[in-house]
Amino acid sequence: MKTQFLSTLANNPQNKNNKGSATRIFRFWTVLSVLFLSMSFSAPGYSHRGALDEVDVCRIRVGTEKIHFTAYTPTFTQSEGYCRFIPNVGLTNLIFDYEGKKLRDVSVEFEVTKEPEGTRIFYLEPQKTKSGSVKADIDFSKYGAGDYLAHVTILHDGEKLDTHLPFVVGAEEDKTHWKRYLYMLVAVVILVAIGITVLTRKYGDKENTGL
Structure with a gap:
C-alpha cells in the first residue's frame, strides 16, 4: 500500500510541474551567473590610445573637443608613455x-x-597653439609623490570652458585587476547560493504541503 502511494505521488502531475519549474529556474540562475562571471573576466582593459570607438582614459574632453594627455619620464623610462599613473618621481x-x-x-x-592642497606647480597663460601640441616640463621631485590635476581651459569670445584630468605620480597602475576578479567571483558564488537556498525552501515547502 505504501509503495503504491509513493508511486502515485511520484507520478502526480503537480509534483512533476514543481520539479520542472525548479529545474528551469535553477538553470536560469546558473546561466545568469556564468554570463555575469564571463563578462567580468572578459571586460577589456583601457588602452593608452585605442581605436576611435574605444574608451581612452588619457583623453581630456573640453566641450566637443578632445586633447590627448601623455607623460614621459626620459630619465627613467626613455620613450615609454604614461597617463593616469606615473611610476617615477622626477623630471x-x-x-x-x-x-x-x-x-x-x-x-x-x-x-x-x-x-588636495590645490597648489599650482605649472601654469601656461591662455594662447593659441598652431602646432596643436603643448609641452610642460615639471620636476616632480620638488613636489613629491601624490595626486595631481591637469587643468585645461578654453577661452573664446569672453567665455570659459574648463575641465581637468587627475593623475598620480610615484605609483604604478595595477594591471592584474585580481581584486576585481575576486570580488566578482565572490558575488557570483553568493548569488548562486542564495538562488539555490530560495528554490530549495520554496519547492520543499510545496512538496511538504502536497504530502
Missing part, C-alpha cells in the same frame, strides 16, 4: 596633443596643481 614631460584642428584657433590655458 617629467607632460604632452597635451589636440586631436582636432578647432582648438588651434582658440586660446587655451593649462595648469597643473598638487592635490
